[in-house]
Amino acid sequence: MTHPPDPDEQVFHRHRNLLFSVAYRILGTAADAEDAVQDAWIRWSSADRAQVADPKAYLARIVANLALERLRSARRHRETYPGPWLPEPVLTAGDTADAVTDAESVSMAMLVVLETLSPLERAVFVLREVFEFSHAEIAVAVERSEAAVRQTAHRAREHVRAQRPRFTVDRSQQRGVTERFLAAATGGDLNTLLELLSPDVTLWTDGGGKVRQARRPVRGAVQVAAWFAAIGTVTYQGVEPHDMHAALVEINGGPGLVFSGAGRVVATICLDIDAAGRVTAIHNVANPDKLRAVADGTTHHLDAGRA
Structure with a gap:
């Protein structure tokens, strides 16, 4: 005997x-975001749903509050992290009408900027700027007054604008630069790498203390170019150069690189490109704990817009 589908479960799914x-943009890690979604399901299951006029907004507020709680406890761990802490990359599909806007809000570069906000500022910024919540709705979600939320939203917006000026980079240009970067790095082409890199480019590498990586940012085109020109000549995490494979995929809303060998994913690379088409920052994630979402092949549709 088959049971009729649970309408409340259908609404949640x-x-x-x-x-x-919502949770991923607030937390910056897929694993924590999944946990927040599971906690939201538990809350939804026990709620008096007869009193819920708008399930979509109600659920979004619940998960935002849960993500904020998780971020506050996670922040302490991130402050003692060995070397740079980078977001956990995810495979994405840019197939929406607002793909460019969505991509920017979930890019590795933007998530890194969001890490510099306080947990409350980050949650408010995500709900207001990405998902277009009203200040009153956000006040309910984060359990603050509407006036306090307005102040927090303004402060967060100004901080993000100062750290990440808005400009439009053509998607095909992004892909072209990433392809050239990959060819130059794997071919040891130092001159092309120097052409592609901005003079003040910064390389951020996250090994989490689990694999050998630079514990401090590598700055300057010459130093960063030398780092990547050696890719095709050195053994990396036990993988010989001839056994290393690189694939161009979509990571966090834009072109990215996945390096794999010996049956596992060993690193991802995302490039931040300026309006002139030069690479200004490189985010290299090699901590195996942060590569699970990419390794399992799950593609996420991280749409933005009104919740």
């Missing part, structure tokens, strides 16, 4: 992608 999208 209909909005599950949105909930993950």
